Amino acid sequence: MLAALALFTVLVQRRVRSWRLLLPLAAITWALVHASGVHATVAGVLLGFAVPVLRSPKSGGPDAGPGLAEHFEHRFRPLSAGVAVPVFAFLSAGVTLGGVDGLMSAFRDPVVLGIVVGLIVGKPIGIMTATWLMARFTHADLDENLSWVDMLGLSMLAGIGFTVSLLIGELAFGMGDDAHVKVAVLAGSVTAALLATVVLRLRNRAYRRIHEIETADLDQDGVLDVYETDRPETAGS
Template sequence: MSRIRSLFPSSSASESIRIGEILRKETVGGILLVACAVVALVWANSPWAETYFAVRDFEVGYEPWHLRLSIGAWAADGLLAIFFFLVGLELKREFVSGDLRRFSTAVVPIVAAVGGVAVPALIYLAVTAGSAEASRGWAIPTATDIAFAVAVLAVIGSHLPSALRIFLLTLAVVDDLIAIGIIAIFYTETVEVVPLLLALGVIAVYGTIAQLYRRFFRLRPTAAWFILLPIGLMAWALLHASGIHATIAGVLLGFTVPVLHRRADRGEDAGPGLAEEFEHRFRPLSAGFAVPVFAFFSAGVTVGGADGFASAFSDPIVIGIIVALVVGKPLGITAATWIITRIRRIDLDPALRWIDIAGVGILAGIGFTVSLLVAELSFAAGSAAADHAKVAVLTASVVAAALASVLLGARNRRYRRHRNQDS
């Protein structure tokens, strides 16, 4: 039997340009994310720590709609919905019009993401076995932070093959989608049926307008998004009132946005589509504001000096998260990728080596944004378990970033030498 063509063959010029633009915006967002997290951590352990927690816990909003939330909760439930809207939009684009529209190439990053979720979860459960409370955090080490990981890759991987960047981006998007599914299924305690049905109805209206905005409503994308934005906010509020984590609304709304012009709309004057319009407006908002602000209000935990730091690292929760992210992520991703390529008889891109896939697996151990979100959902706010989980996520993300920088940095230097020799 002949082998199927290689994983992530050379992309089209337009696809490469689009991926490059996403990476540049996420790189800036990753730098801001790290800066905000560092400021929060320093502030929360300074003599002015009470001010930080007072701001984070200050409540604003409208109570009857279950929207009287703390500033920190607004960042987690509201601002992250923008991030996950773009996750849904990007995932749909990849499957409809990107390099992953073919099953032979889509199956590999999907299976790799599943391996990168399953193995860390199993490792965490093994480490925390015997503690019912600790086991609630099994999903914390399952996520990959796109912005942080891409920022590291951009700094140390200027000469790495583009196929590796596409693999990381797609893997992280699918990984986050799985994490959101876990949140919806396992971290929803009660569901209010009426608000949920209303939310689904509003999302259906949103999707109908998004699909027919040009042909039926005679709207251009710049006008359509003004109409869709308040409808999207209404869907978010209703889903939040239903008891399901409101970030799910972002993913569902992103899935409804068309990523290709209909055949009748592909004339020369058609201009950019609705997906391009939303991405142009919301990606800078997500990378430059929403995710960094969430990191600022989530990363501020009181370590308690050297004694408190040592105490945290004796907690099975901390050990489980760190081992799961730093060891489990690369093990799960690399093993799953190797297995599926053998089963499907798919070759790696000729420019890649298995050590590169392992490096991406280590880089995927940067959990950060979604891991911090799951930590907040797993344990009671302000509890020792919640603070320890956040310390573990921050520590594991730094360790994973450092290890990936060493490995991929060495690979980057090798690719640069080869490129210079060829030129």
């Protein structure tokens, strides 16, 4: 496993993009990690950490364009979003409610209540607190077009959990509480989405104004005005 992972790392660090080389090494790493008894998602994390995010100095550095990680993300997004995630969700989301009685029984389970509260309340508290600390104690700050209400709405959206939440719930609680965990994740995700929709809809007028500014091209030169900066004309031009 380590040999396959090491070879994969060497190749991507040398900016090799050939899927004929990288895909077999990634598959071997995944298979060996799975066979070792460690959860196979660890292989994906290790492989992801190996891929460089920035361009190398020989390629012009960060200013020369996106790095290899962004290249892979763009290239494999259709396969990931269009095949892998839906298949995983389809295989993982079988929920047996057992009618109204079964649903009420699920919501009397402390595990269910904990997951729902974690998604609806815990996620926004964590994200808002971390963002406020960054804005308070570092040089980071919110964009002038955004407000803390926007951050609240976005942090509520983070409460939408499906594939990863189901996976973590299965690993944490085992198969005994599997059905209740799925009910909790689905209920918490739907509630978080609805609450975020309400909050963000209140700022819809502001978002329309931001969109108009960012898509304006008053001089009709094909370049959006937001990307243009005034440059002093040189003498004789």
